[in-house]
Amino acid sequence: MSLFAIADLHLSLGEDKPMDIFAGWDNYVERLTKNWNTLVTDDDTVMIAGDISWAMKLEQTYTDFKYIDDLPGKKIFLKGNHDYWWGTKSKIEKFLDNNKLNSINILFNNTYVCDNKAICGTRGWFLENESDADVKVLNREVGRLEMSISEAEKTGLEPVVFLHYPPVYCNT
Structure with missing residues (x-):
């Protein structure tokens, strides 16, 4: 079991705010997927320390969260300054539960x-x-x-x- 950390994914798989317009972000989702799948197993935990999704509302995060949930390992989300969708811990946990995003947990107090x-x-x-x-x-x-x-x-x-x-x- 390993613990990995990453931040600033800035996913916009369900929204129209692509990061690949910035230098160095070309094909970043493909590169993230390849590297994640190479390193992380289902027994590992990945701390995602903020700026997870560009979505403005929690309901708009589904595509980004589903992408993360489908990757190997358990994930822990920490709020970033661009996570405008972040509400209360209970609302996020209910959203995760309702959408069967079972590999994601919320770190908040x-x-x-x-x-x-x-x-x-x-x-x-x-x-x-x-x-x-x-x-x-x-x-x-x-x-x-x-x-x-x-x-x-x-x-x-x-x-x-x-x-x-x-x-x-x-x-x-």
Whole structure:
């Protein structure tokens, strides 16, 4: 059993927002499929740390989620800044259940056990905040991270933290 991590898939299989208009994104879905199928087995877990689908509403994510669900392994979704479709955890879980997308779980104020590790995390936010709104979002994300780590500690396993935003950048 292995744990893999990837982010920024920016899938738009059911929407008209192709990423291959950008340099380096040519045939990215085909390359992702080939590499995923080469590396990941059904016994593995893949953390998808945000920016999963360009869909604006949860109902529009089905084609992207079905694509991911059909790939090998168990998947854990973490919210990214472009996941505009993200609602409450219960609404997403109901959508996954109703659509029989059984290999996908949502990481949101909780933790998942993977082998001998406790997987936890949150989206995060910019550390260099210039507005009160950014400070508010950062503080909310800190609280979510604390909840997720607290849940991980209850397992007695080593926490492994994932963030969509890097914990440091710029001149730090």
